[in-house]
Amino acid sequence: MPGTKLVKVLNLSDAVIEIDLTPNRPDCLSLIGVAREIGAMEKKKVSYPQIHLPETRGNISELSSVIIEAPDHCPRYAAQLIEGITIAPSPFWLQNRLLSAGLRPINNIVDITNFVMMETGQPLHGFDFDNLEENRIVVRTASDGERFTTLDGKERILSSDMLMICDGKKPVAIAGVMGGLNSEIENKTTRVLIESAYFEPASVRNTSKKLGLKTDASHRFERGVDPDGTIAALNRAALLMAEIGGGTLIGGLIDEHPVIIKNSPVSMSVNSVNSRLGINLSQDEMADLLSSIEFDVQKTNSDYLKVVPPSFRVDISRAEDLSEEVARLWGYDNIPVTFPSMPSEPARWSKGFEVRNQIKDIMCRFGFAEVINYSFISPSFCDKLQIKIGDIRRRLLNILNPLTEDQAVMRTTMIPGLLETMGRNLSKQNRNLKFFEIGKVFFSKGQDVQPDEVEMLAALWTGLRNESSWHEKEAVCDFYDLKGAAEGLLDILGIKNPVFTAYEDQDCDCTIPGRTAGIVIQGTIIGFIGEVHPNTLESYGLKQNAFIFELNVDILKNLISDDKQAQALPKYPSISRDITIIVNKNIEAVSLINSVRNMDEQLVEDIFLFDVYEGENIPQESKSISFRIVYRSSQETLEDEAVTFVHKKISEMLLKEYNASFPA
Template identity: 40%
Template sequence: MKLSKKWLNDYISLNVTDREFALGMTMSGSKVEGYEKEGEELSNIVVGKILELKKHEDSDHLWVCKVDAGQPELLQIVTGAQNLKVGDYVPVALDNSVVSGGKKIKKGKLRGVLSEGMLCSLEELGLSINDFPYAVEDGIFVLGDDCDKTLGKDIKEAIGLDDTVVEFEITSNRPDCLSVIGLAREASATFGVPYNMPEIKNKGGEGEASNLLKVRIDAPDKCYRYAGAVVKNVKIEPSPRWMRERLRASGVRPINNIVDITNYVMLEFGQPMHAFDLRYLDGAEVIVRTAKEGEKITTLDGVERELSPEMLVIADANKPVAVAGVMGGEYSGIMDDTTTIVFESACFNGTSVRRTAKKLGLRTEASARFEKELDPNGCLMSLLRALDLVEQLGAGEVVSGVVDAYPKVKESVRLPFRPDYMNEFIGINVSREQQIKYLESLDIKVEGDEIIIPTFRGDLQQQADIAEEIARLYGYENIPDEPLKGVAVGYLTDYQQFLKDTNNLMLSSGLTEIITYSFISPKAYDKICLPEDSKKRKSIRILNPLGEDTSVMRTTALPSLLTVLSHNYNNRNEEAAVYEIATEYEPWESDDRLATEIPKLMIGLYGANIGYYELKGIIEEYLEKIGVSRYDVRPVKDNPSYHPGRTAEIVVDGKAVCILGEIHPKVLANYEIGTRVYAAEVDLNTVYELRNTERTYKPLPKFPSLKRDIAVVCDKATPVLSLQRAIENAVGKNLESVKLFDVYQGEQIEKDKKSVAFSLTLRAADRTLTDEEADSAVKKALNALSELGAVLR
């Protein structure tokens, strides 16, 4: 929103600098993006009068002028303009002046004749023909009667190019500030200076508007109010300079008096308006309705647009004449031969306008305002202001009365006034009287213990909103800094700490964390070889997916893990060790419930020195440190995504908590991975449920340990964990630890057999063990292993 300081000064007298104004408004909540003075780059350009014109002796198109520019001596200036005559007042760029675009002017010779300056066109002043319609577009700007013709006067003051333009960033919840009056109200509250509303004098003329115009609202949910007025004997001509100046400073191009009045009122009151040529309204009737299927309209920009039934239009008895809140129709606009017009001041549903503008690809100054939900109670005042300006400008004869359709009147919101709550909520101490003063400066009334909020402040709905108004006028910078007094101490829940510990343990194992999307392609289930009747194929579909590859919520995170490993492998990363705490989404039988979210620890490895036992070691270390010490390892042969002979599951108290093993070669081929990949899926909820979090004290050992290694040969199918459990049970309390350190299959071992080697650490808590006791423990272990068919190698 661009604000003309000159325009603002019509409503409020502020004795502050531009910088103070910008800072004050920003600190009170109306953020100023910046400000600039019009014509600031122009310098040393003054008003001059042409006293003499004669042809250049050495040119057929140049003229030599004698100019009185209010200087001690007359100036001689050479010009090529053909629109000048003696007695014209013109802008004169003196020696060492600067014109628009930063171009410097110095005296010099043109074809041998001295030129002591330059006569300026509108373009050289940074203006256009819209700013001064009577000027010659490609000639020198000749000042009209609406300019100050004092010789030697700075041209910026002479033609009104001396305004300061302040640009505000207005938030979407404050459409009332998209107006000069709204910002005047904010300035009044900020600087404690009263502001004045413009005085509206509307005499009216012969006739009655209701006899010339009928208005009907057929879609009251999308049009809250529609007010219209009629002006006869319209005279289409340029607007006066003061109006053109304000429109220019506000970033709006002046067109003609009627169009400029609608734009002027929009900027002044924040209410978009439109003017229709009454002769193009069939039946002299305005019907606010939704568009019909297949209906089309050619808008003011000359583009034919097809409408859809949810779009709101302004129609006459036969056709749409405007897209409501967006743009008028081609034949609804004001033309040079227009004689009778209808002024429209309406309030439309913001959501409807936004959707229509977006669908048509047509966003206008009006739609940008309507989108923010305007106040229907402001329509009539804006309409009367337009009629007042018509009479001021002599632009036509106003017909008495207005036609106003207002199905449901918007009432003011009322809230209890609680001064003590405001102080406590904000953390300040402001008297009741001062709080009332703050609120009333914003036109918010306080009657006893009740606050009456004006309807143009739709953003104020609750006590906290009122507290914010008081706080910003009190000054956020004036609120003392105090440390937080909260008694609640932030902490992680037990489950959050469990996930954090899981993350840290994976990192300490040398794995790299990955984060993948929770949505995948349904084709991913084929790539991991899931059977057609697998429950995991029943996924939740995304209603508006980015594409087929991200169209379902994953029921297994394995495709996401393999996609990452495939990317690394195909980018020539020779080894990878990654993990993710991923979420899988299991749908309910009924569609009216959200999916069950199952957190899984996913681990993936590949590389020259990486195999099943490296993966198993990571899992075992994780379980041990997380609090799961007793578990069984069982072979798995029915998981289609894993190799049937190289996959196992870890079971704790009868519950499977993890599957780990080598990925099936078919799956690897589907992901274009040409090496063995080992993966694990850990059900974190089950691990969390079964872990033992009790801490027991164990003193540091006082006596040395003894180590013994044993290697046995057993059937290839015998689980290593069974052998380990047999050793633990046989040796008893003096066994401190037993660790697998080798598994061998080869020429020296019979077919279908394997060699398994364990390292035993023995220690007694009350004495030093003897070699005989250590040998006895080994003998017990071997006897237990023999029962499983294992013999000493």
Template identity: 45%
Template sequence: MLVSTQWLKDYVDFTMDADTLAHRLTMAGLEVEAVERPYAFLQQVVVARVDAVEPHPNADKLRLCQVFDGSRVRQVVCGAPNVASGQVVPLALPGAVLPSGQKLAKAKIRGQVSEGMLCSQRELLLGDDASGIWVLDPALPLGKTLLEALDLDDAILDVSITPNRGDCLSMIGVAREVAALSGTRVRYPEISLDETGPSIHEAASVTLEDPLGCPRYAARLIRGVRIGPSPRWMQRRLEAAGIRSINNVVDVTNFVMLEMGQPLHAFDYERLREGRIVVRRAQAGERFSTLDGVERTLFDDTLLICDGVGPVAIAGIMGGLDSEITEGTTQVLIESAYFQPERIRRSSRKLGLRTESSYRFERGIDPEGVPRALDRAAQLMLQLAGGVLATGAIDQYPSPLERPTISLRVPRVNRFLGLDLDAATMAKVLESIEMHVEQADSETLRVTPPSCRHDVTREVDLAEEVVRLVGYDQVPVTHAAAPLYADPPDPHASLRLQVKQALTALGFDEVVTYSFISEKGVKDLGLPEGDARLRPVRLRNPLSEEQAVMRTSLLPGMLTTARHNFDRGNLDLRLFELSKVFLPRPDQSLPQEDHHLAGLLAGRRVPHLLYGSEETVDYADAKGAVEAVLECFHLGSDTVRFSLEPLPPYCDPAVGAAVLVEDHLVGSVGRVDPDVQDAFDLKRDAYYFELDFEELFRLKRPHPGFSPLPKFPAVARDMALIVTDDLPVAAPLDFIRSLNEPLVEQVDVFDLYRGKQLGEGRKSVGYRLVYRAPDRNLTDEEVNALHQRITEKVLSAFQAQLR
């Protein structure tokens, strides 16, 4: 809202300059975005008198004027046809910058010196006349700047009003704030009316068919008005607020709206059919032409102002073409009403029509100010347009709106604000903004806000009023006294982070896929009927069929990501995701949310142009990644077993293994089954691993303690077995470990060989056993005997032969 400080002084006294006032208002909650001085350029324009006018010797249409500026005579070249000796005129001196951007300087025009410029009204933005120079009142003092002589020394504050402060969308509303800040009182306009005409009830009536949408409607009637231009003082007030002057009657309605915050409307009474007003809802699809000449289709919740036959205005938004004020208007019905804010806001947005009236109505006006604004408008119209005011006023107010009475507990407000104010100080602050305050007891005030303050309904609202008027800078700065406390790290989250770091160190990239997948993606894994993963939780409103169910496995998203990369030429992949899956629970609507880990490998093992090779990843790479993950849980070879059973259907049985920890299935690793690769349209082999993070977290071991370095040397013995080709390499390995021989420190595979000399369907596997005693040196005889005993047991268990 644009606020003229000069206009503001009509209602409140203050000594602050415009910049200080802007700061004080901003600190009180009314943000002033800018301070403009629209007539500052008039400091270089003075009141002068034309003493003589002579023809220009070198131009037929120019004249040489001798102009007295109050201190000396200046020669000015002028082309205005109306310039004459003895006139008092505005003289722009050299150095002045006019609103057009023209900067004046002493210059020669057709060989004659010109020391300034005689100006028209339009050149100074003080009127529309551009036909000649502006002839001023001869009583104005010569030499005075036009800024002082015409009392135009004004500053315009651009105030940003928040949606809850509709009471400040008026000059008097802002004056209330200024009065509270400066310790003065508001001067309200004195209103007196001379009702000399017949009773208004003999000529007009108002019917409220929708009292909820229009709780109050008031009207007055003036006959014999004369439509004409408004006086200059009113035009300047409207221009300062950014509103164009139209005529004296319409200007009065805009002036009172800006002054009191109450939008008004003036009807040409003679064009109101049957001389009555009906307030009703529009019918859906009903059409109406507004003042801007647009025919609009209305909605069934749009509030209409109608005469005895049809609509004449959209309530609170805009009037209609059929009842507007024209040059021939002689009888005016003035409307002043209170409309439900929500109704006006909704209608304004639906119709795409925002006006100064709707801007105020939708924020809430003062319902008790309706008759006061009506009387003020009638007073000004009688002054500016003449006429006879009908006796009385129509005021339909069937259900008066009640104002709340709020209890303010002084100690609580002080605790809330961090202040130490007594009840008397709080009462004085609230009374400065026209709230009615009574003392209930020594620590409680009973406060009734004025009818214009719809935003004050609770004790906390009163606390806000107190602190903003006392000053936010009066709130002491305090520091929190609470001790700092940090929750211990979540072991589950810490372990997830450790696993991610381990895989990242191995060259993997983390991906994040959608929790919503297609049902087809789950079925494409080839899961058997009855598998719980085939019963995913379905979304009620999925974005698409590709995101219709919640994932029960991370693999569909991982394989889809691989296809996306393969299709775009990114063939070397090491991806992982550690996230939740959503598994159905019997007889429960919500799923079980468990963390799973999935990884995928494809392409070259070392994809480096200079140091890499064309070797591709294989099962060993995927298994190595799994072993690195298991090390994060402190699960080593003594508890982990890779088995051919039970393999999931999406794992290639020729190249894969189930991962077991202490005989608990925790996942699988291997090559993606060819059928599953085809289902996901993967154009090359891919290896995967999938682990149940929750099960691994349950089975994790504590961090191993420190073990001293061995003092005695180890002794190694090799065992090369010839076995059938279908025997897993891990089977003898696990068997040896299961013997739990105390002197066996470590067992590893060191060789794998297939050849013609071994025969078809046979292979040679070399195992290295490391023996060590913690308290002595082992002798060869002791090691050989133990190694022989273990070898015999292995040969017997697996029908193997020594190579």
């Protein structure tokens, strides 16, 4: 009709739909694949192209053959042969279809392979049969350093893990990626060998990545094509080449498939899927949804379905994959919106997390800075710390691929990290240091076994007790400064009456005997505190005294009570009395304090040490110890007589139990 637009008359008007795909859906990289999805949504069946091969002559097995030498890379390879082909430009409809898909028309044979690839998702390749040496195909891996020129005219250097398509003497294509310049279809080509194969996705992906060569074929092969679709695509291409190219199809086909690829059945629980998705579909409804996309579905009982995915669905291997298909086909918009149940009480951190944060907060308030060191340390730390043979801290777990030799094992103590941090600071003239670290140590149970992990706290104090100021003399920190910090930490955590008991000489390694104490709580040793041994300082290149403690946090947190009780302020005043006795110098003051506490006198509120003296007027093997005892009654104001009676009783007990005496 006059006035009709030319594009309509020539049927040039077409709608182009762009579809974004996730990598797990290679089946939709084709017109038929998209049609399947639309058919399922519209509840209609897909009409597949009808393939009626033309008359043939001869038999391809008499003219060619295929040998697969690398079946792990190429499970299936099929081929057909057409003779009498005329190479020419493709008809308009074919060129128009390719252009609408973003492909450049080349000639009728190459265009047909591209058209069938876009239609079925199966990449194809056409070889000039007369350029194939010995007229046969050999599928093998390349040799290291082998060179090959691809269709784009670039020479590629190959490696031994790359799969090649070869003739009787030379490579003619990089399998699944690109053909070679030596066998391309030319204007003089009259015989074409059509390749349709299934290549292992990982093999194609590796080759494409190493060569930096991405093609439409590799994009599909590396995601996984339909292993059962090779013959249908091959016949479709042969039919079109015979019709458009005017050739004659040689009878039969070559189909080598040394490895059979089949999808395994997947068992799916209907109740589990409904629970997971928050829907309420029946078994029949789920079966119908999966059948609409060509899944083979059978009922095994009232709840379970046995589902065999079609060969083109290479992404289905477990029940969760089927859940996704049910949700997609049912419609995400049809899944009801629900909100998670909100507990009436807010969630609480675990006790370990709370204790860890509480320790950090307390140590920071005491003026310590937190440091974080690597868990990987040098295996030489055992010798530097003078750790004895057989000690648990020598159970080292080796790192299989250490970054450096100094990070070759997992730490079994926090001390090396603190000493190294001290060394770095001293080298920058930072000499007054108070820092701590809390973290895991690791004790090996064998190189192939998960190690024991223990959370530890370690602290180090070196330099001056306080920062220099005009109103206070400089004083170097000592053992009792760090001991006070440890006692303060335990007191705030609610742990009462920790015992600091002297270590025997054989128990000391990195600290000085006589200046080291074990920290005991309720009869359990949770760590130690002491002055760093000069040999250890020297091994780390340190020229300044330091004091350290290390506590087992995993044990400590179990000793912390969750119960907090308030006590009323005392109504009546207290009375303090001092007691000084002379005892053997090897007796610990804490033993005397514990003896007083064990008397369980109701009027004794507190007892603490305030002086220890050795020297003039004291026997050589003895020392003078002075305590202050605080007395208080919760019911009345104390009279002198009552306090004197109890005080005398305590004094007599100490004199008798420890063979002590009063100063002269």
